[in-house]
Amino acid sequence: MKSVAVCFVCLGNICRSPTAEAIMREQVERASLADHIVIDSAGTGDWHVGEPPDKRAQAAAQRRGYDLAPLRARQIAAEDFDRFDLLLAMDEVNLGNVRALCPPGSESKVRLLMEFAEHWDVREVADPYFGGAEGFELVLDQCENACRGVLEHLRVALGLAAA
Numbered sequence: 001m002k003s004v005a006v007c008f009v010c011l012g013n014i015c016r017s018p019t020a021e022a023i024m025r026e027q028v029e030r031a032s033l034a035d036h037i038v039i040d041s042a043g044t045g046d047w048h049v050g051e052p053p054d055k056r057a058q059a060a061a062q063r064r065g066y067d068l069a070p071l072r073a074r075q076i077a078a079e080d081f082d083r084f085d086l087l088l089a090m091d092e093v094n095l096g097n098v099r100a101l102c103p104p105g106s107e108s109k110v111r112l113l114m115e116f117a118e119h120w121d122v123r124e125v126a127d128p129y130f131g132g133a134e135g136f137e138l139v140l141d142q143c144e145n146a147c148r149g150v151l152e153h154l155r156v157a158l159g160l161a162a163a
Contacts, residue, residue: 004157005038006150007080008113009098010090013043013073015136016125017090018053020113020143022066027151037154040084042076044097049073054129060136081106085157088113088150091124116149117142 008020021041028037043049052058053068061068080087081103087110089095098110114123125142128135 002158003036003038004086004154005040005084006086006088006154007039007076007084008041008088008090009044009076009094010041010125011043011045011094011127012048012129013041013075014048014051014054015057015129016127016139016143017041017043018068018071018073019057019061019066019136019139020088020090020125020147021071022061022068023140023143024147024150026066027147031151031155033151033154033158033160036158037151038084041071042074042080044076044094046075049075056133056136057128057139060133060140064140066140076101078103081109085109086111086150086153088116091127113146113150114142115146116153117146118149120145 008017010017018041021039024039028034051073053071058068087098089098089112102110112123126138128139
């Protein structure tokens with residue numbers, strides 16, 4: 001069976017995109033597809049490269065059973081457009097930032113994560129960085145929902161029936 005690769009992208013790669021990465025890893029494991037789906041995350045900025053995710057994001061994720069601690073921030077790179085089949089931005093600003101780096105012919109790989117969400121009337125994953133704990137819970141809610149949609153999309157790409 002072939003494999004597919006997805007990269008979640010936010011600004012600093014310390015809140016939203018590592019949260020989405022951890023959620024997606026868990027969903028892929030539960031679906032027994034870890035050998036076929038590669039998952040990573042990155043930021044469009046370089047401020048936090050090498051740092052672990054925000055402690056508030058880690059705490060909120062831990063309460064739901066996700067472990068963000070091993071993850072480290074990195075900045076998106078040109079080779080990511082070759083490595084990944086999907087680059088999923090958390091918001092319009094980062095979508096624009098990723099598209100600005102996108103080589104010709106790879107535009108269809110770049111999308112918003114929330115395009116895959118069901119029953120959400122928003123296009124962006126809310127940035128919790130400057131807010132309180134409820135913002136990190138909202139990110140978890142949005143990412144859990146959207147990642148389910150991404151998983152179904154990847155099942156189709158792999159030629160598998162939905163679970």
